Amino acid sequence: xxxxxxxxxxxxxxxxxxxxxxxxxxxxxxxxxxxxxxxxxxxxxxxxxxxxxxxxxxxxxxxxxxxxxxxxxxxxxxxxxxxxxxxxxxxxxxxxxxxxxxxxxxxxxxxxxxxxxxxxxxxxxxxxxxxxxxxxxxxxxxxxxxxxxxxxxxxxxxxxxxxxxxxxxxxxxxxxxxxxxxxxxxxxxxxxxxxxxxxxxxxxxxxxxxxxxxxxxxxxxxxxxxxxxxxxxxxxxxxxxxxxxxxxxxxxxxxxxxxxxxxxxxxxxxxxxxxxxxx
Ligand code: SF4
Numbered sequence: 001x002x003x004x005x006x007x008x009x010x011x012x013x014x015x016x017x018x019x020x021x022x023x024x025x026x027x028x029x030x031x032x033x034x035x036x037x038x039x040x041x042x043x044x045x046x047x048x049x050x051x052x053x054x055x056x057x058x059x060x061x062x063x064x065x066x067x068x069x070x071x072x073x074x075x076x077x078x079x080x081x082x083x084x085x086x087x088x089x090x091x092x093x094x095x096x097x098x099x100x101x102x103x104x105x106x107x108x109x110x111x112x113x114x115x116x117x118x119x120x121x122x123x124x125x126x127x128x129x130x131x132x133x134x135x136x137x138x139x140x141x142x143x144x145x146x147x148x149x150x151x152x153x154x155x156x157x158x159x160x161x162x163x164x165x166x167x168x169x170x171x172x173x174x175x176x177x178x179x180x181x182x183x184x185x186x187x188x189x190x191x192x193x194x195x196x197x198x199x200x201x202x203x204x205x206x207x208x209x210x211x212x213x214x215x216x217x218x219x220x221x222x223x224x225x226x227x228x229x230x231x232x233x234x235x236x237x238x239x240x241x242x243x244x245x246x247x248x249x250x251x252x253x254x255x256x257x258x259x260x261x262x263x264x265x266x267x268x269x270x271x272x273x274x275x276x277x278x279x
Contacts (some may be wrong), residue, residue, distance in 0.1 A: 009035055036164060046100075047273065052087050068161070082108070111160060
């Protein structure tokens with residue numbers, strides 16, 4: 001368990017007489033708020049693959065999470081503020097992972113533990129593996145290694161504590177949850193024949209239209225940087241689209257119309273092909 005270090009809490013802006021140092025602390029709201037949060041993080045209790053065994057080892061008596069106030073691993077996202085993504089993230093699992101993240105109350109943090117969660121690891125080219133959870137969630141700390149040792153995970157937790165220390169209640173742009181109003185949920189990926197990120201829906205639709213017209217679709221445009229960096233902009237566009245949709249009179253679903261149109265074109269192409277073959 002963390003012991004109270006008043007010198008750590010004291011704001012150096014207010015000098016104290018030497019005899020009082022360590023017994024009295026004058027501090028600010030951000031500092032004491034961050035200090036309380038960072039010493040009582042509750043990780044979400046779930047593991048994905050071999051890295052989870054190392055995480056379990058870190059929680060056991062030899063390494064001991066409790067020294068960081070983190071031993072209360074919660075089996076529900078609604079009581080957790082830290083998600084440790086420990087292991088290989090498959091396309092099937094990324095859907096519930098994002099859903100769980102959305103169910104966590106703010107302030108909340110994500111740690112990518114190990115090579116798999118950070119970038120796909122040894123399975124990067126696998127047909128069923130996501131190349132890093134940061135394509136879908138805003139990752140705060142990456143813990144390298146395959147598998148990372150408990151010491152590496154502890155180092156990551158200390159790095160996370162330092163990151164929390166640096167956040168400020170006075171700066172609304174610092175983290176989304178200090179701003180005004182609720183944050184928007186992260187879009188939940190859709191698992192079809194392949195995983196689809198709803199934020200890429202326009203691009204996927206464009207390419208489907210080109211493919212239906214028989215034109216080259218080009219290469220798939222993967223985001224050049226982690227998606228979460230572009231989230232605020234995309235989210236405000238989504239919010240604007242939602243407000244516009246709410247204000248507009250109800251009309252037919254445009255995607256259903258598009259599917260119908262594509263189906264008609266495909267049938268016309270088939271008829272032309274059959275006619276050419278003399279069927
Ligand atoms: S990083 Fe290595 S140890 Fe961790 S889940 Fe992937 S393969 Fe397993």
